[in-house]
Amino acid sequence: MDLKQAGSSLDALISSFNTRIVELQELVIARNMYPTTSIPDLSAVDSTLKTMETQIQAIRDRLQEERSAIPKAKRLMEQSRRQQRKLQHMLIHMPSGMLESVSHSDHNTSSLVPEVVECDVAYEASKQKEDPVAMPKKKGRGSAPRWYISAEELDSLSSYMRGRLTFEKVNIAINEVATYADANAHLISCPKKKLAEDTWEKALELRDIAMAEAVKGKHFFLETDIKGPGLKLDNTGKAILTVLRHLGRVQESRVGHHRVLTLPKPH
Numbered sequence: 001m002d003l004k005q006a007g008s009s010l011d012a013l014i015s016s017f018n019t020r021i022v023e024l025q026e027l028v029i030a031r032n033m034y035p036t037t038s039i040p041d042l043s044a045v046d047s048t049l050k051t052m053e054t055q056i057q058a059i060r061d062r063l064q065e066e067r068s069a070i071p072k073a074k075r076l077m078e079q080s081r082r083q084q085r086k087l088q089h090m091l092i093h094m095p096s097g098m099l100e101s102v103s104h105s106d107h108n109t110s111s112l113v114p115e116v117v118e119c120d121v122a123y124e125a126s127k128q129k130e131d132p133v134a135m136p137k138k139k140g141r142g143s144a145p146r147w148y149i150s151a152e153e154l155d156s157l158s159s160y161m162r163g164r165l166t167f168e169k170v171n172i173a174i175n176e177v178a179t180y181a182d183a184n185a186h187l188i189s190c191p192k193k194k195l196a197e198d199t200w201e202k203a204l205e206l207r208d209i210a211m212a213e214a215v216k217g218k219h220f221f222l223e224t225d226i227k228g229p230g231l232k233l234d235n236t237g238k239a240i241l242t243v244l245r246h247l248g249r250v251q252e253s254r255v256g257h258h259r260v261l262t263l264p265k266p267h
Helices: 003-033 035-093 098-103 105-112 114-130 151-155 167-189 197-210 235-246
Strands: 219-222 251-255 258-263
Touching (some): 167 197, 167 258
Antiparallel strands (some): 219 258, 251 258
8 A cells, every 4th residue: 555545544534533523522412402301312322332432443443554554655665766776777777789689588589499489389288288287397497697797897808809899799799699598498408299300400419518518507509509680700709709708708618519608607
C-alpha cells in the first residue's frame, strides 16, 4: 500500500469514528431530555453503546496498523528510488550500441544455430506428450559469462595494441562471443533425434572438444564460429581478440585442428 492509499484509508476511518461519536452524543442527549420515556429503552441503548465501543476499538486498531505501515511504505519507496537511480546510472554508462546488442542476444543465438531453437521446441513438445506432468529441468551451467571491460582497462594497454579500438567495440564483441558460446552449449545438450544429420555431426564434434582438458567445464566457441556483425575475422576483429586475450577475457587453446577460445568467469 502506498502513502496515498494509506492516507485515504485513514481519512475513511476518521470519518467513521466521528460519525460514531455523533451518534453517541445524540443518544446521551435523548436520554437526558426524556428520562421517563427512555427507561424502557435503556437495554437497547446499552447494547448500542457496546456495539459502538467495539467498532471504535476496531477503528483504533486499524489506525494503529495504518500508522505502522507508513514507515514501511516510506522505506519501500526509498528503496525503489535507489534502484531506479542505479538502473539509470547503468543505462547512462552502458556503451552505445550495447543495448541493441544485448536485446538481440537471444535472436542472435537462434540465427547462429537455427537448429537449436527447433531442438528446444520439439524436445519440450515431445516431453509434454509423453508425460503431461511438468518435470523439473536439469540444472545447467547457466549462460556464458559476459565479463565486460572498462575504459580504464583499455587505456592501460599499449597504444600499438589497442590501436583505434574503443571499449564500446570490445564490449560488443564480448557480448557476441558469449552468444556463440551459448549456442554451442545448447547444441551440445540437444538430443540426437531432434537434429539434422549434418548438425548432429557438428554437435558430436563440439562434445569431443568439450571433453578436452583445457575446455572441460567451460563455455567456449570456435574461431570458425566468428561471423559478426560485432566481431569478424578481419584486422579489427583480430585486434579485439588480442585485447581480450591480454585482459583475460578469453583463453585460447588448440583441440585437434580447431582453435578454441574459452570464456573464464569474472573474478
